[in-house]
Amino acid sequence: MTAEDGGGWRAPTAHPTDWPADEIRRVGYRVVDLIADHLARLPTRPVFRPVPPALSRELVATPVPMAATAPDAILDSIRDVILAYPMGNGHPAFSGWVNSPPAMMGIFADALAATMNPNVAGGNQAAVYIEHEVLGWFKELLGFPPSASGQLVSGSSAAALTALGVARHVAATRAGIDARHAGLQHATTTFTAYQSEQGHSCHRKALEVLGIGSSHIRVIESDAALRMSPAALEAALARDLREGRTPVAVIASAGTVDTGGIDPLDAIADVCHMHGVWLHVDGAYGAPAILTARYAGALAGIARADSVATDPHKWMSVPIEAGLVLIKDAATTRATYAHDPPYLRTDGDPEGVTGPPWFSELGLQQTRGFRALKVWASISHLGRAGYRAAIEHTLDMAAQLAAHVQAAPDLELWEPTSLSIVCFRYVGDCALSSAVLDAINRALCTELQLGGDVFPTSTVLRGRTYLRSCIVHAGSRPDDGERLVRLAREVGARLASTQRA
Template sequence: MVDDTDPFLSLDPQGADWDRLRATGHHMLDMMFDNLREIREQPVWQPLPDDIRTGFRHTPVPEHGMDAEAFGETFKQMVLPYSVGNRHPGFMGWVHGGGTPVGMLAEMLAAGLNANLGGRDHAPVEVERMVIRWASSLMGFPETASGLFVTGSSMANFIAVIVASRAAKDGLSLRQNGVGQRSLVGYAACSAHGCISRAFDLAGLGSDALRLVPVDDAFRMDTTALKAMIAADRQAGFEPFLVVGTAGTVDVGAIDPLDVISGIATKEELWFHVDGAFGAMAALSPHFKKALSGLERADSLAFDFHKWAQVPYDAGCVIVRDATKHAAAFAQTLSYLSREDRGLAAGAPWFCDLGPDLSRGFRALKVWATLSVYGTQRLGRMVDHCCAVARHLEARVDAEPMLELMAPVTLDIVCFRLRDCTLTDEQLDHLNGEIVKDVQIAGLAVPSTTRINGRLVIRAAIVNHRTMAADVDRMVDAVLAFAARRGLTAPG
């Protein structure tokens, strides 16, 4: 006999406890709205106190539950003040979107619905198909293109490499036989994100199969070198199958000459993929979309809505021009996943036929909400404004005798460096790195560092819709103030 009388068998509240949980939920929502409204008055980032860190590392698994209101208070005290800080307008260190209140609400709705978008015939699947169609149109792809939402561009680029390898001559045999003795090679600029090399590794091609092409003075792929490398590989018996262009490099935001790369890929019969992790969203701007010329001819594209489009994490996207080739790379036939002509098991193809995941959350809902509430025109103005703020920072750097610009500003990333003719390059590397940490720990701003031509530089990525000119001025002022404290003086 099954005893169904125990009120704790279900995890739902019972009776009046629903009202109490509702009040707790409203309180949590108010807490997050208040926090977002007052974000500018808070530190950009602050270190996690040792006692809280120790508590996380030593708290045992709970055997008995706690009240939801008490858990909310724990979150407020132990997590909320010590997050990465990317919601703050002073966060410029990495290409992280700032999120929006609308996206937060959409995430709550998706969690309440708890839909698995691996497959089956239900409305959330149609929402994702709709948003993929929208994304394809925004990027200049045909509306018949295939695609799906993933964790981020690392996974999106991995999927693209898999599809490209399967689309090569006799590529589908790789699904059963593996790479074996095939000598498949691909190409990307040496400035390409590390996830491209990692995708080659994970796909079994080997990271050495990715040829790194030199860049020009503007940090864009040298297409003359690309052509020479392809010819040399063919002569040596290798099988070129893929070339990757980048729209918005991670270090300086450069855009490879996508139109030229597209022509080379067509002539050489290579798959043309674009990693547009953040830069592809320049397509929202009528002004900056021109810089992406050639992207619309790509065979596949990876990008993130959770960066410049401000959708909450995570919301990566991959688009593949040829839906048949996309499905051929991943489709599977398992008896328990059989597709039917009607009922809940209808609606093929499913998204699990287009990538490695069977269990998939409703990421498309927050993208749908963001595009619907704000519209592409407003999002495009936001992209323009971020780039305008970057230009303001560029001008501020040029006007400061103690600073020097280290790379051209293409979109929204500005790389600069403190200078002092009395110090060696190595000493300046150390000084710039230490001052970035000073500024971060003070909670005034969060730039990051990278290396350009071997030198450590300060990097500011203006991706957050909340970041204004005053915020980058505050960051520069903080850099100069900490430099003065360390004894750096302006050139005479």
């Protein structure tokens, strides 16, 4: 139905109050129905099915609509064409990448945040205080002091860029360079950074953008469990310092994306403190496991970092995008980013219009959405205990999956497993070459993903291709793991037989 069709429906204008309250309710209830139907049906649908080529062509080929479209027609399209083709991460059998289902209160909160539509750059408005509340919760969980700076960002890539920007400011100042004014244009020292081979690519991206350059990132040796070696880090730092280079940051992982490995954070913090080098901990995926007795000890060292990134949109299931950065040195964070432009008054006035010091002066974004509401609502709903139970359940599901893999003679488990990630590969019952097995496992992964019953992803560990299952769905069931193993064996055997024929 369009405006021209009549039917009592009026063409929308830009102003939300032009919608009568009853019409907001009617359309809103339809949205709620779509949400409920979509989530209820998800587990009965294929985990994933690709968008058919004709539809994907159609989706990008429609010109800017000239005429208005009725809300019901828009919702019908969303139901039939958009909700019908998700990537699969709401399904309990999905275990690809680090993509979780959405927490229900987060879904509702996102709509309410959009209803208020605040610009959380700053101001004496509730949204600002809710963001401070959320930041305070994460400071408490991760052992950061209340005085630390921080903010919600799109994800850990943005968190890393924000934190490493401050680390660069510190390192440049130490080298006598005013990086804000001169950039690194006239530097007579070489800036360096350090992470293990398992460090996430987002740090490379950030360091490239910050002018450090990827050739100055030292890849620190790791042990058999793919955890950074503090001794190798110490040697690399000592050599660079001896030779006049300026380390910007060490980036340690609190849960690597490939295997969930947790670097020895305490020992790494010792090395960083000894040399006065910034420590950034990437807790994008793993940090929330600090809630569990199993991982609280291994993750306690996060508290010793200068900055930490974590993603409530990963293991905590807050709807994407919800990343978070904490930086201990609030004054230097402000010194790195603040511009205090005259058209804003960001100095802070707790009782007036401006409210607390503005977030926009402590990071990269000026206009900022109300991400905090969905984090606040999700954590309020589940509480610490609820999140602990949800995370422990996924740890149990991962342990069961690992046990099924171990019991299968034609599969090889990557050990040690860590957090809720299980990596394994099909190896068959005869000696196929490594290259052939890699090709089989790549094809196996694709076939499983397209099959619609399970959805692992793949990765390369020590040069070999593995299937990788990362369980962050609190509704994951024991039979999801059994099915993954059964199908991996069946499809793997068929693919291997074509190699032998």
